[in-house]
Amino acid sequence: MRRRLGQALLVLLGAFTLAFVLLQVLPGDAVMIRFLGTDMGLTPDQIAELRIVYGADAPLWQQYLHSLGNFLQGRLGTSIRAGVPVTRLLAENLPSTLLLATLALAVAGVLALLLAVLAQAAPFGWLRGLARSTPPGFAALPVFWLGIMLIEIFSFQLGLVSVIAPGPWEELVLPVATLAIPISAPLAQILIRQAxxxxxxxxxxxxxAKGARQGWVLRHHVLRNAAPPVLAMAGLLFGELLGGAVVTEAVFGLGGLGGLTQQAVANQDVAVLQAIVVLSAAVFVALGLLVDLAQPLLDPRQRRGLA
Structure with missing residues (x-):
């Protein structure tokens, strides 16, 4: 377990370092973009003072060590665009993205289970074949294209879901479907193979031979033995969902990390972008550790590897 924690810390350090390097080589200057193009009437000397305040004039190695030290203390910096701490922006935008990703994973799990059951127990051979061939098609669907198609069909053509001033839950219907359909593909494939x-x-x-029916066998044998690999995949997919949610939120005009990332990219708000990258890596690492801890509980044969 200590080795896994050490690996997790190395992954986070690597993500932080890579994000810092890539964001620093971007063309342009965040302070110049934020203040030079405004009507504040700032002089070059005042902008130079702002660069000192934001630490943009220091050598890169000093900026790196300063940023790393702040991250280790939970200080993620200040947004150049908004002028507020990055932690405040994350606290305001993260809950909606987590809700979207959680609902999408739940729907994806139900859809994958339905496909797996149909692949094994459907009364017609063509339906079983369709259930087996559907996951690869789902996996090939681009998220942004699927979102646009769902809006066109269910909002503009059928008028079932409003995209103009929708309710708090209605606005989640199409984004959840957009994320859940592609994510259900790997879950369904694993379930079908395991079955x-x-x-x-x-x-x-x-x-x-003792008279057990197909449904009983599926519930008591297949699902129980297929749970560990499916759980491991679901943990990885939830981290992927957070990344997909950023694109989906942009397509549907939602808030959350998607809108925050868009604004940060447009303004080269390095502190915000770096915090989002590290947060995503932390989610992946935390979920990986949780899956490692949960699998031995589902599969007693793995309990020796937990020590």
Whole structure:
């Protein structure tokens, strides 16, 4: 466990360093973009003072060590665009993105389970074949294209979901579907493969010989034994969902990290962008650790590896 924690810290340090380097090589200057193009009437000397205030005039190695020290103390810097601490911006925008990602993962899980059950227990062969061939098609759908198509069909053509002044839950329907459909593909593929493997095991044949029905076998044998790999994939996909949510929020004009990232990119707000990158890496690392801890609880054969 200590080794895994050490690896997690190295991943976070690597993400922070890579984000810092890539953001520093971007053309332009965040302070100049923010203040020179405004009507504040600032003189070059005043802008130079602002560069000193924001630390933009220091050598890169000093900026790196200063930023790293602040991050370790929980100080993520100040947004050049908004003039407020980055932690405040994250606290205001992160909850809506987490809600969107959580709902999308839940819907994706239900959709994947439905496809897996149809692939094994559908009464018609063509329906079983369709259930098996659907996940690759879902995985190939670009998120931004799918979002636009869902808006066109369900909002403009059918008028089922309003895109003009929707309610707090109505505005989540299409974004959740946009994220859930592609994410359900890998979950469904794992479930179908695991079901094929488990149903070929001798203990399943014994259960069927004793009179167990297909539904009972699926619930008590397939789902239980397929849970560990599906859980591991779901943990990784949730981190991916946060990244996908940024694009989806931009397509649907939602708030959250998507809008915050858009504004930060447009203004080269380095502190905000770096915080978002490190936050995403931290989510991936935390979910990986949680999955590692949860898997032995579901599969006793892995408990020795937890020590």
């Amino acid at each position: 094929d493997r488990i149903l070929a095991e001798p203990f399943v044949s014994v259960a069927r």
